[in-house]
Amino acid sequence: MQAAHTLTPSQLSEFLLQVATVRPVFIWGPPGIGKSALVQQFAADVGLDCVSLLGSQLAPEDLIGVPQIEAGVSRFCPPSMIARQAPYCLFLDELNACSQEVQKAFYSLIHERRIGDYRLPEGSIVIGAGNRAQDAAIVKPMSSALINRMVHVQLRVSASEWLAWAKAHGLHPLVIEYLEQRPDHLWSPPPKHEEPFSTPRTWHMLSDALHAWGESLPPVGAEALAMGCLSPNHAAQFKAFGKLAGDRHRLDAILKGDARWPHEPHDRDLLYFLTQAFRARLIKQLPEDRRALSGDVQTFVHRAKALLKDLAQISLEMARLVVAPAEAGTEEAALPGWFLVEVIRDLPRLAAQGNG
Known part of the structure; x- marks a missing residue:
């Protein structure tokens, strides 16, 4: 499934503030565009702890817990990271990478905010996220029953918003200057074969590596970093941009x-x-x-x-x-x-x- 309407990160933050507080929301989008970071920031903005569960690594018992005998009656005890007393934001990342058995375990949690006898505290928020089938990521068909329990929206990349964020968070000047000239290179579709591709995440990775290496970075190191993080075409152009050195406004x-x-x-x-x-x-x-x-x-x-x-x-x-x-x-x-x-x-x- 692919949600028809797309939102930028700032628009999605407002959408979550108005909608996620009353109904579960599912965020669709390609890898590396900041879905997880956005949900974590949203939770912090509304003053809630964010508990993240990675769907691709879950088994049903990770949600419903294991049975215990109390007063001669068995009951399931969910894990402590879920069974909290204070309200929190439950983030179900890669939800559509779950097996069908795990998806079924989510039904009552998403729709009724309940697992067995445990109910999420009043004021808790449930948000899911996942990649699309065309993104060459690990995805499984999401059951109609699960789809029908959430409000769906798609996140899209905004170069202007990302650049404003990058400047505020001190990303490497070379990365910022390059993307100011080539904002269309912030994101590229996932390739059909195994090679790096450009996303906000990989530009952030490249920035961290450039900062770590410092002024001693040789040309061969810069090329290796670019080729290891970005789409081949973008990496070649970033390398050329780096050669401009003090004349980046050519x-x-x-x-x-x-x-x-x-x-x-x-x-x-x-x-x-x-x-x-x-x-x-x-x-x-x-x-x-x-x-x-x-x-x-x-x-x-x-x-x-x-x-x-x-x-x-x-x-x-x-x-x-x-x-x-x-x-x-x-x-x-x-x-x-x-x-x-x-x-x-x-x-x-x-x-x-x-x-x-």
Whole structure:
């Protein structure tokens, strides 16, 4: 199952505050985007302890406990981490990775907030979370009875919210600066084969490793860290970005006319990074409807087409990357159609002017 409506982390926090206090909520989303951290922060914000159970590691007796004889009558005693006296937030992580037997053990806990004779204290909150079937994670079909006991919502990545969080929590400047230029690289879909892929979690991991290594980090170490945490394409571009060192605003300089595209063979990785950053800047700044162009954006359009012509003279392959269609199966946006039409119309004329 996939919940139809998606929320950013800040929107989900408000949603939990209004809904989870009265009904159990299930959060869907791909790995590494912060579902667990968000629930833990929510519990802290409302003043409750957060007890996390990992569904993929549970057996039924971990919930219902084992039978004990009291006054000649057997009764099940749930574990102490669940059977608490004070209200708390019970977080059922990877709930849809449970076996069917464990899922059934959750029925009364989720719907009636009860396990055997034990009831969750008044004011307790139950929240579940899990990955989607398309995420290549360990998931099992969730029974209709369990689905029907919760309110479902899907969490989506927000680059702006994550960057604000990253700055407030002191993540490595290189990670922050890179993602400010390439916010579309914060998350990538899980690959169909075994290789690292980019998520907010892996960027946080990379930041921790960069902080730990410090100023003595050699280029080979930086490359190994990037390749070990990020999607291969993102890792290559992060490596190129690191080579910019004290000149990490090269694209702004190129757009202003204060610098040129790098053209030496050994700068090909830099050129590739700047090409992709140029495409991302175009997607961000160009409106879908040409009639919405302001004077400043019109000037930017003229400059962009001239830069595209210059780039094509260095590498036709790189120029084609700028105007290529969005890749199928990704959430990457495409360039506006009117801009592509103008590029096709104007590039021969611009090239002729350049040769004059």
